[in-house]
Amino acid sequence: xxxxIPHPTASTATEATQxxxxxxxxxxxxxQTKRMIRRAxxxxxxxxxxxxxxxxxxxxxxxxxxxxxxxxxxxxxGPDDTLKVIDQGADDTxxxxxxxxxxxxTAGVATTDRTVxxxxxxxxxRIPETPLTEDQILVYQVPIPEPLRQLEPRESETxxxxxxxxxxxxxxSLYEDIAKFGRITRSYNYPVRVNGRYVMAPSPIPKFDxxxxxxxxxxQLFGAGREKRIYAVPPYTEVKSLxxxxxxxxxxxxxxxxxxxxxxxxxxxxxxxDDQGTKMYVCSDSxxxxxRREAGHVGDGGPNSGGPx
Amino acid sequence: xxxxxxLLQVRGLTHRYGRxxxxxxxxxDLHPGEVLGIVGESGSGKTTLLKCVSGQMQPSExxxxxxxxxxxxxxxxxxxxxxxxxxMRTDWGIVYQNARDGLRMxxxxxxxxxxxxxxxxxxxxGHIRNEAVDWLERVEMDIGRIDDLPGTFSGGMQQRxxxxxxxxxxxRLVFMDEPTSGLDVSVQARLLDLIRGLVGSxxxxxxxxxxxxxxxxxxxxxxxVMKGGRVVEQGLTDQVLDDPQHPYTQLLVxxxxxx
Ligand SMILES: Nc1ncnc2c1ncn2[C@@H]1O[C@H](COP(=O)(O)OP(=O)(O)OP(=O)(O)O)[C@@H](O)[C@H]1O
Ligand SMILES: [Mg+2]
Ligand SMILES: [Zn+2]
Numbered sequence: 001x002x003x004x005i006p007h008p009t010a011s012t013a014t015e016a017t018q019x020x021x022x023x024x025x026x027x028x029x030x031x032q033t034k035r036m037i038r039r040a041x042x043x044x045x046x047x048x049x050x051x052x053x054x055x056x057x058x059x060x061x062x063x064x065x066x067x068x069x070x071x072x073x074x075x076x077x078g079p080d081d082t083l084k085v086i087d088q089g090a091d092d093t094x095x096x097x098x099x100x101x102x103x104x105x106t107a108g109v110a111t112t113d114r115t116v117x118x119x120x121x122x123x124x125x126r127i128p129e130t131p132l133t134e135d136q137i138l139v140y141q142v143p144i145p146e147p148l149r150q151l152e153p154r155e156s157e158t159x160x161x162x163x164x165x166x167x168x169x170x171x172x173s174l175y176e177d178i179a180k181f182g183r184i185t186r187s188y189n190y191p192v193r194v195n196g197r198y199v200m201a202p203s204p205i206p207k208f209d210x211x212x213x214x215x216x217x218x219x220q221l222f223g224a225g226r227e228k229r230i231y232a233v234p235p236y237t238e239v240k241s242l243x244x245x246x247x248x249x250x251x252x253x254x255x256x257x258x259x260x261x262x263x264x265x266x267x268x269x270x271x272x273x274d275d276q277g278t279k280m281y282v283c284s285d286s287x288x289x290x291x292r293r294e295a296g297h298v299g300d301g302g303p304n305s306g307g308p309x
Numbered sequence: 310x311x312x313x314x315x316l317l318q319v320r321g322l323t324h325r326y327g328r329x330x331x332x333x334x335x336x337x338d339l340h341p342g343e344v345l346g347i348v349g350e351s352g353s354g355k356t357t358l359l360k361c362v363s364g365q366m367q368p369s370e371x372x373x374x375x376x377x378x379x380x381x382x383x384x385x386x387x388x389x390x391x392x393x394x395x396x397m398r399t400d401w402g403i404v405y406q407n408a409r410d411g412l413r414m415x416x417x418x419x420x421x422x423x424x425x426x427x428x429x430x431x432x433x434x435g436h437i438r439n440e441a442v443d444w445l446e447r448v449e450m451d452i453g454r455i456d457d458l459p460g461t462f463s464g465g466m467q468q469r470x471x472x473x474x475x476x477x478x479x480x481r482l483v484f485m486d487e488p489t490s491g492l493d494v495s496v497q498a499r500l501l502d503l504i505r506g507l508v509g510s511x512x513x514x515x516x517x518x519x520x521x522x523x524x525x526x527x528x529x530x531x532x533x534v535m536k537g538g539r540v541v542e543q544g545l546t547d548q549v550l551d552d553p554q555h556p557y558t559q560l561l562v563x564x565x566x567x568x
Binding site: 151160163164165166167168169171172173175176178179180243244245246247 | 390415417432437456
């Protein structure tokens with residue numbers, strides 16, 4: 001079964017254009033809007049981690065569906081691109097399917113489930129386990145772009161804090177975690193410092209994925225639709241998770257391996273397999289899991305007990 | 310430049326809010342370890358003056374110069390905002406009348422005390438925690454409450470927390486606007502004793518705004534009396550209070566109970 005699904009008429013750009021649904025510009029947005037978004041992206045790439053305001057457009061999807069990511073993807077995608085869309089690591093959730101379909105229809109591009117075959121990957125909640133390359137772009141859907149928001153509600157003040165590198169409050173929030181729970185408990189959207197300068201929200205990915213952002217060969221673009229912000233991490237840029245010397249940053253680990261493919265290095269989801277509440281751990285990245293199984297790896301298959309450490 | 314040079318020099322400071330004058334043509338020097346009291350009736354310009362000299366509000370006219378530890382005397386409003394804000398959270402402290410203005414209400418007492426340390430790059434949790442414990446003890450707070458939110462403390466305790474939060478970086482200059490007003494009389498007295506003890510033992514210079522002559526009598530070496538935005542009289546606290554020259558000061562002194 002081939003997982004690259006070429007559009008029936010996507011063999012050339014012209015044909016792809018013809019195959020697209022009538023009445024819309026390529027990739028839905030008009031050219032002027034795309035140029036505006038590309039300018040914001042260029043600025044974001046030039047100042048890694050800095051949130052660039054942009055004139056976010058109304059999209060035919062509600063905000064919670066990743067309109068920021070969709071607009072960024074629409075601005076960078078071309079007829080020769082192959083798009084992969086993941087949500088919580090999976091390609092087959094309603095959100096991922098809808099976004100993939102949206103671009104197949106409005107841009108006539110090929111889509112894929114395979115990380116290695118994609119030139120653009122739009123994501124919510126995960127970074128693929130398979131290392132990305134220089135030829136790929138990772139587009140994140142971001143609900144809340146401002147990492148200081150929880151601690152400082154005033155926009156004028158957070159802007160000043162970024163400008164003057166006043167990031168003490170970020171450590172205040174980590175201090176609070178340790179004081180209350182004995183360790184840093186934040187496990188999603190774990191704040192990072194980009195290129196030694198801007199503190200950035202990595203979007204609600206698990207902190208397990210944070211190290212993958214560091215010096216990633218692929219371009220990372222972040223789009224927040226409702227909040228009208230775009231930011232970026234250029235290829236090979238340092239991304240450091242905030243921590244204390246005596247409470248260093250750590251990622252989640254599991255006692256189990258994936259029950260399906262046996263992977264011991266991937267982010268595992270807990271799955272309840274029967275009405276007795278029996279649990280099983282499987283890769284959250286469904287493409288990674290399948291690739292491993294196709295390559296002959298097998299897990300012990302059986303339900304396991306225990307949980308994330 | 311010697312240790313006898315003023316720490317703070319204010320010259321011809323005037324601030325207007327549109328056509329309304331906040332304070333007018335105020336000049337003074339403040340020396341290391343010296344406590345200056347500013348008194349005057351409501352609306353006389355005390356808070357306006359304090360905000361202008363503490364880097365919080367650029368005056369319409371006049372100069373504020375501060376003698377730094379490392380680069381000599383600098384124009385407070387001539388330096389970059391980044392440097393000014395750094396100065397304000399390291400070498401200076403600001404204690405507000407309303408604790409909500411001076412504390413981070415959504416984080417614990419310990420985090421409030423530790424914030425300045427983290428802001429200047431301290432990255433060892435254990436050190437920060439120890440400093441927080443130490444400073445809570447020095448302001449005579451129950452260290453068993455180090456992880457409680459400021460909102461759960463009494464007014465007097467909130468003021469103590471503000472003081473600890475400011476002193477943790479060992480500032481040389483602290484500004485206080487009505488630090489004890491709104492508190493019960495007995496709580497006020499204990500807080501004043503604490504402030505006097507800390508300021509004295511650490512040799513911190515202070516500018517204290519109050520409408521309470523009892524506060525200045527206890528805390529300040531020198532006194533400035535304001536009325537209608539102007540300084541009408543200034544001098545050593547005891548001299549001004551015991552032998553007031555200006556009619557307004559005479560009125561002010563005669564209207565209070567002996568301290
Ligand atoms: N933000 C402002 N806008 C306009 N006028 C102001 C503002 N703040 C203060 N003023 C005016 O400036 C003058 C000085 O006010 P200021 O608050 O400095 O007095 P104060 O001595 O601190 O009074 P109080 O004892 O009541 O705190 C008053 O006439 C006041 O009405
Ligand atoms: Mg006032
Ligand atoms: Zn697997």
